[in-house]
Amino acid sequence: DGGITQSPKYLFRKExxxxxxxxxxxxxxxxxxxxxxxxxxxxxxxYYSQIVNDFQKGDIAEGYSVSREKxxxxxxxxxxxxxxxxxxxxxxxxxxxxxNTEAFFGQGTxxxxx
Amino acid sequence: xxxxxxxxxxxSVPEGENxxxxxxxxxxxxxxLQWFRQDPGKGLTSLLxxxxxxxxxxxxxxxxxxxxxxxxxxxxxxxxxxxDSATYLCAVADSDYKLSFGAGTTVTVRA
Numbered sequence: 534d535g536g537i538t539q540s541p542k543y544l545f546r547k548e549x550x551x552x553x554x555x556x557x558x559x560x561x562x563x564x565x566x567x568x569x570x571x572x573x574x575x576x577x578x579x580y581y582s583q584i585v586n587d588f589q590k591g592d593i594a595e596g597y598s599v600s601r602e603k604x605x606x607x608x609x610x611x612x613x614x615x616x617x618x619x620x621x622x623x624x625x626x627x628x629x630x631x632x633n634t635e636a637f638f639g640q641g642t643x644x645x646x647x
Numbered sequence: 648x649x650x651x652x653x654x655x656x657x658x659s660v661p662e663g664e665n666x667x668x669x670x671x672x673x674x675x676x677x678x679x680l681q682w683f684r685q686d687p688g689k690g691l692t693s694l695l696x697x698x699x700x701x702x703x704x705x706x707x708x709x710x711x712x713x714x715x716x717x718x719x720x721x722x723x724x725x726x727x728x729x730x731d732s733a734t735y736l737c738a739v740a741d742s743d744y745k746l747s748f749g750a751g752t753t754v755t756v757r758a
Contacts, residue, residue, distance in 0.1 A: 539690075564744065575651060575736070575748035583743075591745065623690055627744060633698055634744055636681065638691040 539639035552607045554626035565607035570621040649674045666724035672746035675719040685734045727756045735737035
């Protein structure tokens with residue numbers, strides 16, 4: 534089945550620790566995205582990548598880092614510099630860019646600081 | 648900066664009633680608009696996509712309209728069922744296909 538796989542589903546982080554969230558897609562999509570969702574708020578864009586080995590900051594990139602070494606993979610690292618990392622993180626992909634480009638989402642990773 | 652607003656934030660209706668969900672956006676220079684469904688603790692499922700040149704899209708009991716000049720979209724769900732209970736999100740895409748999301752409307756359909 535084609536789709537986007539995020540792992541783990543739940544992640545716990547200690548203060549001062551870096552953690553990495555995995556996102557893999559087998560849809561052969563060029564573009565991939567990371568969003569953060571907080572209760573009562575819309576999704577906010579952290580980083581996005583249009584092609585391999587290239588990525589751009591979104592609206593809330595501070596305290597996060599990404600890489601895009603393979604078309605299928607777009608991992609997100611939440612660093613210790615992110616002061617409020619507890620949130621639901623969603624990865625998405627799309628075929629490319631155009632009027633009918635549709636975004637598809639993974640099932641999310643819930644990160645909690647303990 | 649694009650601002651997307653969804654009203655109401657929550658809606659409760661009896662089974663069989665039609666649902667009307669509203670989405671407004673501030674910048675009409677959009678590429679397309681998508682409606683998504685989100686179940687608690689889950690990811691987003693795409694429902695409908697409307698290109699900026701289109702006025703509406705239909706899929707089964709769902710119909711979405713777009714008035715780009717006034718910055719509005721409406722999602723209609725006919726003959727609601729308890730299984731329609733979820734949060735519905737709208738998102739608009741800019742020229743880089745970055746999506747701006749509303750906070751969503753949480754729908755409860757009472758049996």
